[in-house]
Amino acid sequence: MQRIFLAVFIAILVAIPLIPGTPEFWVNQMNTIGIASLVVLGLVILTGVAGMTSFGQAAFVGMGAYATAYLSTSLGYSPWIGLLAGLAIAFVIAYILGQITLRLSGHFLPLGTIALCLIFYYLFGNMDFLGRHDGLPGIVPIEIFGFSLLKARAIYFLIWGVVLLSIFLSLNLLNSRTGRAIRALKNGAAMAESFGVNTHHYKMIAFVYAALLASVAGWLYAHEQRAVSPSTFGLNYGIEYLFMAVIGGSVSIWGAILGAGLVVFLRDQIQAYTPYLIDAKVNVEMVVFGILMVLILHHAKDGLWPILMRGVNKIFGEKQTQNTDLGLDEKAAELPKRERPQKGDTVLRVNKIRKEFGGLVAVNDISFEVKAGQIMGLIGPNGAGKSTSFNLITGVLPLTSGTVEFMGQKISGLSAREISRLGIGRTFQHVQLLPNMTVLENVALGAHLRANSGVVSSLLHLERESEARLLKEAKIQCERVGLGDYLYEKAGNLALGKQRIVEIARALALDPTLLLLDEAAAGLRYKEKQDLAAVLSALRDEGMSILLVEHDMDFVMKLTNHLVVMDFGTYLAEGSPAEIQQNPAVIEAYLGGMDDVLDMASTEVKV
Structure with a gap:
């Protein structure tokens, strides 16, 4: 179905300027949609996929446009030199702004991009060599192998060729190792860091990639219009590009074209008919787009493209199929494995780790060791500090005091990303997947x-x-x-x-050499727990060390070699499962009554 859609789409694109009698207005509108689509495509990657909001894409469009306009009109350079210059300027500005804002959470990036747009709008309108508010007219047309792209029908094919190329590159990017990391930024950044993903690096990739696409759009705009002025690179256009992304579908690559097309069409119609409706030339596009955006966010938060695709599938009787085209090759070579430590070697040594949140001591000087080829359980009542201990070991939270050593190397103070690189894998108390x-x-x-x-x-x-x-x-x-x-x-x-x-x-x-499982059996049925226990036992036999937090005592007692019990953040007891079942302090603090003890004592212990 997707291939049929692509073939039909390309056929329509090619036919529009070639059909005799096609109005020039339509061709110009399609050029405008294509240029806007490039900017919105970058926003799909940046905002829809990576979860970062930018109001400054119009500024990057202006960088590409003014770079080629100045170089080609004032200095006589080729438009292709202007393209490279615009890309270089956009790259440098995006890189600097990204380094300043992307390490900070919250509203800093949106505010930074708003400031960027205002700054460059002021610069474009007040620098003499850029023509101030009059701009730069008379931009030379692009030439390819001596053929001039002066007319709208000629540059049309370049614009849409670049759009299709950008879609191809963007789909490649998202369906890759890099793309998975970028897709993890929106809802799973902390989880991704725990598996070695440098989230700041991938935020920078998304931000710079969107800026470069916007710069290319500016280059095409300058040579299609053959004149530039500050009015088309203001903050209102930056907001309009966001409207296009949200309306079309901020998580859909093809939604970028749909959103750009709808907004360009509606803007033209509003400008044409508003004087007849209110008897005055009032710019009400932003009001209409704002209302439309609110409706989209309320009724179709993923935009119109997914709705359109569901409708098409329903009409043609297509079912939503699973995406099996991911590049999986059964003949591919297997990845190399880590060397396992000798059974019985100390893999993890936790020495008096402590975590204070203000006046609250969540973990109070806990110490224990995990040996190679051992499943060790960390148990205790709710709020005992087990998950906090996991986060301290894996670098998600900083230690207040104490040390953690892994394979003889001190890892306390290292980031979660650095710790994962050493060979510590983990799950989370609350499931953190990319749905x-x-x-x-x-x-x-x-x-x-x-x-x-x-x-x-x-x-x-x-x-x-x-x-x-x-x-x-x-x-x-x-x-x-x-x-x-x-x-x-x-x-x-x-x-x-x-x-x-x-x-x-x-x-x-x-x-991993060490596997940390935080309530891995929670939510599993009895048979699923048995299967999980078999998997974990097999991993132990292979030499893997496992540290397990779990509330299911039957599961823990049958599976673990050794247990450490916590209560209110403090060390309470440790020993084999049989010893823990008979420990009076554990019975009083954790098990809650003799009935539970008798039930556990009757459970067969398998080590």
Whole structure:
């Protein structure tokens, strides 16, 4: 269906300027839509996918437009030199602004991009060599192999060729190792850091990529209009580009074209008919677009494109099919494995770790060790500090005092990303998956550190071999935990129990030496718990060390070799499961009554 749609779309694009009698107005409108689509495509990546809001894309459009306008009119350089200059300027400005704002959370990026737009609007309108508010007219047309693209019908093919190329590059980017990291930024940045994803780096990629697309749009605009002035690069246009992204579908690549087309069409119609309706030339486009945006956000938060696709599928009787075209190759080479420590070696040493939140002591000088080939349980009542201890060990939270050593190396003070690189994988108390990505892609994110393909190879789809190896590893880990039938199912469609299993598979894809499982059996049915216990036992036999937080005592007592009990953040007791069941302090503080003790004592303990 998608290929048919693409073929029809390209056929229509080619036919519009070639059909005799096609009004010149239509061709010009299509040129405007194509140029706007480039800007909106960048916003889809930046805002819809990566979750970062920019109001300053019009400024980057202006950089591309003014760079080529000045160089071609005042200095006589080729438009192609102007293109490179515009890209260079946009790259430098986006890089500097991104380094300043993207390390900060909240409203800093939106405010920074608003300031950027206001600054460049002022500069464009007040610099003599840029023509001040009159702008720069008489821009030379683009030439390709001596053929001038002076007329609208001639530059039309260049504009839409660039749009289609940008769509191809953007789809390649999103369906890659780099793209998975970018998609994790919106709802799973902390989780992604725990698997080695440098979130700041990928924020920078998304931000700079959107700026470069906007600069290309500005270059095309300048040579299509053959004149530039500050009025088309103000903040109102930056907001309008956001409208286009939201209305079309901020998470849909093809929604960028739909949104641009609708807004350009509506803007033209509003400007044409407003004088007849209110008997005055009033600019009411922003009011109408604002109302439309509110309605879209309320009734179709993903924009109009997904609704349109569902309607088309319904008309043609198509069902929503699973995305199986992810580059998985069964013949791909397997990724290299870490060397396992000798059974019995100390893998993790926790020494008097402490965490204070103001006056609250959440973890109070806890110490324990985990040996190679051992499953150790960390148990205690709700609020005992177990999950906080996990976060201290994995670098998610900083220690107030104490030390953590992994394989003889001090890791306290390291970031979650650096700790994961050493070979510590984890799951989370509250499931942290990317619901709109398939199970296979979610698990492949766990293997992020085991490949090194970059953004350029992703854009050009040159990372096929590396990507195939990552996806094969993800498939192996999915099958290992019983998810072989769910590879192409969206993770958000799975039941909670299955989602927890996906988290375990993702952690295994890191090829960890130490695996930290935070309530991994929560939400699982009895048979699923048995299957999970079998998987964890097999991992232990392979030499993997496992630190387990769990409330299901039957599950813990049958599976673990050693237990540490916490209560209100403090160390209470430790020993074998049999010893813990008979410990009076544990019985009083944790088990809550002799009936529970008798039930546990009657449980067969398997170590």
